[in-house]
Amino acid sequence: MAKKETKAGSLGTVIAAHGRHYLVQADDIKLHCVTRGKKSDVAVGDVVEYQLTSKNQGVIEAITPRQTLLYRSDQYKSKMLAANLTQLVVVVATEPSFSDDLISRALVASESSGIKAHIILNKIDVTESLPKARERVGLYAKLGYPVHEVSVTGMPDSTRSTLMNLLQGQSTILIGQSGMGKSSLINLIIPDAEIATREISAALDTGKHTTTFTRLFQMDAYQGQATSVIDSPGFQEFGLHHLSEGMLERAFPEFLPYLGNCKFYNCHHHAEPSCAVTAAIKSGEISTMRHDLFKQLVHEAAHHRGIKCVDHYSAERLRIRVSLIDTGK
Numbered sequence: 001m002a003k004k005e006t007k008a009g010s011l012g013t014v015i016a017a018h019g020r021h022y023l024v025q026a027d028d029i030k031l032h033c034v035t036r037g038k039k040s041d042v043a044v045g046d047v048v049e050y051q052l053t054s055k056n057q058g059v060i061e062a063i064t065p066r067q068t069l070l071y072r073s074d075q076y077k078s079k080m081l082a083a084n085l086t087q088l089v090v091v092v093a094t095e096p097s098f099s100d101d102l103i104s105r106a107l108v109a110s111e112s113s114g115i116k117a118h119i120i121l122n123k124i125d126v127t128e129s130l131p132k133a134r135e136r137v138g139l140y141a142k143l144g145y146p147v148h149e150v151s152v153t154g155m156p157d158s159t160r161s162t163l164m165n166l167l168q169g170q171s172t173i174l175i176g177q178s179g180m181g182k183s184s185l186i187n188l189i190i191p192d193a194e195i196a197t198r199e200i201s202a203a204l205d206t207g208k209h210t211t212t213f214t215r216l217f218q219m220d221a222y223q224g225q226a227t228s229v230i231d232s233p234g235f236q237e238f239g240l241h242h243l244s245e246g247m248l249e250r251a252f253p254e255f256l257p258y259l260g261n262c263k264f265y266n267c268h269h270h271a272e273p274s275c276a277v278t279a280a281i282k283s284g285e286i287s288t289m290r291h292d293l294f295k296q297l298v299h300e301a302a303h304h305r306g307i308k309c310v311d312h313y314s315a316e317r318l319r320i321r322v323s324l325i326d327t328g329k
């Protein structure tokens with residue numbers, strides 16, 4: 001393979017991050033890289049320019065323009081989950097019970113970052129819990145998010161082909177609560193995933209906490225399109241404090257037909273008279289659960305105004321938009 005280079009240095013993809021230490025896949029080698037100074041704005045999935053400092057170490061000099069950037073944030077800071085994703089896949093299962101709150105937050109994050117979202121319903125071999133789980137994911141299917149039913153242990157072959165169809169040519173992040181079978185899915189499609197994770201963990205000296213970092217697996221390209229899967233550590237919370245009210249209302253696809261039809265142009269869709277969104281809840285077009293989450297997210301974000309990462313976030317979105325214009329997309 002020809003070595004990819006720019007004037008500033010060689011190019012590689014960040015496949016794992018731990019603190020300010022990064023593992024960069026450059027052609028066939030993995031380099032342990034650091035950034036200059038205190039900079040830590042590198043995300044897994046970034047394509048970076050680096051300079052070699054020794055045989056397997058380097059310094060990241062620059063991040064090439066990102067196509068997308070997925071964030072989550074709490075009241076103190078925003079955290080970049082992954083860069084250059086094309087899709088997000090939420091993994092849920094028939095059991096243990098999954099959280100609608102976490103699914104919807106992940107979907108809102110994907111909408112606001114311009115990333116497609118899918119849902120995988122795993123463990124459909126657990127037939128007692130299947131009807132209820134199907135009914136619950138049906139809400140998301142109605143909103144337009146494709147739902148794929150699989151069973152890693154019950155139907156490994158068809159599960160593998162469903163996954164390969166979904167993943168090929170894409171850069172995908174898998175998100176799921178603990179116990180949904182995310183690791184089982186990864187092991188099914190990437191047989192040496194555990195070995196790779198141990199290697200990454202040793203290279204970045206992450207200690208015993210091997211599952212607490214995000215890592216990217218590069219798979220065989222599909223029709224010339226790079227294919228990669230990012231496994232994110234299971235998390236209980238998915239804060240979206242960086243999203244403004246305007247961004248939030250547009251991240252709920254079921255609200256879109258009603259926006260602009262409220263009596264007040266600056267309607268918060270809360271308790272205002274003649275609100276088209278609350279009318280749609282009454283007529284059953286919008287679910288109360290999703291509207292409650294919308295109000296909760298607006299409430300959380302309201303506590304966040306003025307914190308630096310809002311500017312950082314807006315600047316990044318502008319940068320992505322400019323780079324899309326530059327590349328003519």
Ligand SMILES: Nc1nc2c(ncn2[C@@H]2O[C@H](COP(=O)(O)OP(=O)(O)OP(=O)(O)O)[C@@H](O)[C@H]2O)c(=O)[nH]1
Pocket residue numbers: 122123124125126150151152153154176177178179180181182183184185234
């Ligand atoms: N019945 C059934 N069990 C499954 C299936 N897939 C995974 N499991 C089981 O579910 C449990 C959790 O699977 P994991 O792959 O560890 O789940 P995870 O989402 O990675 O969870 P963490 O490792 O806690 O983040 C394990 O005992 C698996 O064997 C399935 O299709 N059917």
Ligand SMILES: [Zn+2]
Pocket residue numbers: 262263267268269270272274275276277278
């Ligand atoms: Zn309204």
